[in-house]
Amino acid sequence: MAGIGGLFSSDMAIDLGTANTLVYVKGRGIVLNEPSVVAFHVRDGRKQVLAVGEDAKLMLGRTPGSIEAIRPMREGVIADFDVAEEMIKYFIRKVHKRTTFTKPKIIVCVPHGATPVEKRAIRQSVLSAGARRAGLIPEPISAAIGAGMPITTPSGNMVVDIGGGTTEVAVLSLGDIVYARSIRVGGDRMDDGIINHLRRHQNLLIGEATAERIKTTIGTARMPDDGRGSNMLIRGRDLLNGVPKEIEINQALVAEALAEPVQQICEAVMIALEATPPDLAADIVDRGVMLTGGGALLGELDLALREQTGLSVSVADESLNCVALGTGKALEYEKQLRHVIDYES
Ligand SMILES: Nc1ncnc2c1ncn2[C@@H]1O[C@H](COP(=O)(O)OP(=O)(O)OP(=O)(O)O)[C@@H](O)[C@H]1O
Numbered sequence: 001m002a003g004i005g006g007l008f009s010s011d012m013a014i015d016l017g018t019a020n021t022l023v024y025v026k027g028r029g030i031v032l033n034e035p036s037v038v039a040f041h042v043r044d045g046r047k048q049v050l051a052v053g054e055d056a057k058l059m060l061g062r063t064p065g066s067i068e069a070i071r072p073m074r075e076g077v078i079a080d081f082d083v084a085e086e087m088i089k090y091f092i093r094k095v096h097k098r099t100t101f102t103k104p105k106i107i108v109c110v111p112h113g114a115t116p117v118e119k120r121a122i123r124q125s126v127l128s129a130g131a132r133r134a135g136l137i138p139e140p141i142s143a144a145i146g147a148g149m150p151i152t153t154p155s156g157n158m159v160v161d162i163g164g165g166t167t168e169v170a171v172l173s174l175g176d177i178v179y180a181r182s183i184r185v186g187g188d189r190m191d192d193g194i195i196n197h198l199r200r201h202q203n204l205l206i207g208e209a210t211a212e213r214i215k216t217t218i219g220t221a222r223m224p225d226d227g228r229g230s231n232m233l234i235r236g237r238d239l240l241n242g243v244p245k246e247i248e249i250n251q252a253l254v255a256e257a258l259a260e261p262v263q264q265i266c267e268a269v270m271i272a273l274e275a276t277p278p279d280l281a282a283d284i285v286d287r288g289v290m291l292t293g294g295g296a297l298l299g300e301l302d303l304a305l306r307e308q309t310g311l312s313v314s315v316a317d318e319s320l321n322c323v324a325l326g327t328g329k330a331l332e333y334e335k336q337l338r339h340v341i342d343y344e345s
């Protein structure tokens with residue numbers, strides 16, 4: 001149905017994440033969800049796109065010399081402009097398929113901590129990828145809308161979006177940001193923590209894909225009550241003799257490896273509470289904290305945060321989709337949310 005004779009809107013909302021990119025099309029919902037990865041063939045010094053998204057992610061850490069797999073987003077912002085643009089173009093084209101299309105209006109969310117230069121880079125690459133207009137919306141607002149929080153009421157709402165690159169802690173009231181802080185700690189740092197811990201304590205070298213699999217399979221933010229938790233078999237390279245090796249690790253080891261990033265996330269929440277005006281802070285004590293993003297799915301993170309802050313903590317439904325859904329809603333109800341969408345800077 002969509003796109004017949006260009007009668008239907010092709011306006012889009014994009015969550016351009018460090019780990020995943022999601023595209024929401026007005027009136028249709030989320031139509032694309034793929035890793036933010038691009039693989040290139042390098043021939044005579046020239047780069048040719050080989051794969052984007054899911055297929056490219058499978059190549060990360062497994063490429064021969066002639067192929068390069070790149071994640072163009074780092075810590076929530078564009079790290080490689082040309083590659084990011086290729087990726088956005090590819091995804092927009094994929095969503096449009098062959099239906100006729102007038103240039104779409106596109107809303108993209110940006111981390112609260114993004115600098116004006118970083119914001120301009122995001123807007124510019126969306127425009128060069130074929131958008132007619134590019135609007136930016138602060139990511140915490142999208143996350144809160146997508147999590148179904150009543151952000152337009154005169155009351156304090158705290159949302160903590162834990163992505164691949166950043167964690168954004170924000171307090172919202174009356175549809176806008178009262179306080180927000182972005183720390184460059186998220187899922188990637190957790191993966192690094194696991195890699196470093198295994199290298200230091202087990203003399204085992206593993207890649208990022210294995211680290212992420214460990215985190216999503218037995219990862220936990222709290223030391224297991226029995227001091228060990230469940231086990232997992234993993235493979236890597238023995239640093240002592242250089243050969244592949246298989247070992248069994250338990251959740252206690254992973255909890256130790258993740259202790260630092262988990263602590264940093266807890267601290268960011270505490271700092272936000274201290275900086276929040278007292279009446280709004282009282283609302284947050286009543287309503288609790290909402291977690292969104294893929295990092296919110298880390299085992300027992302909600303419990304660890306509850307123990308450390310004394311607040312009640314919930315994980316949003318579809319936490320990986322919240323930001324895209326919220327940005328999509330901002331597109332659908334643009335009139336009501338005009339004040340937070342920036343088409344200019
Ligand atoms: N079950 C899980 N347990 C722990 N971490 C998880 C789980 N599922 C996904 N993740 C992690 O969530 C992260 C991706 O989350 P998300 O898609 O929200 O990030 P992003 O929006 O791309 O990044 P950012 O918002 O920082 O730009 C990855 O680091 C991924 O490993």
Ligand SMILES: [Mg+2]
Nearest residue numbers: 017163293323
């Ligand atoms: Mg995100």
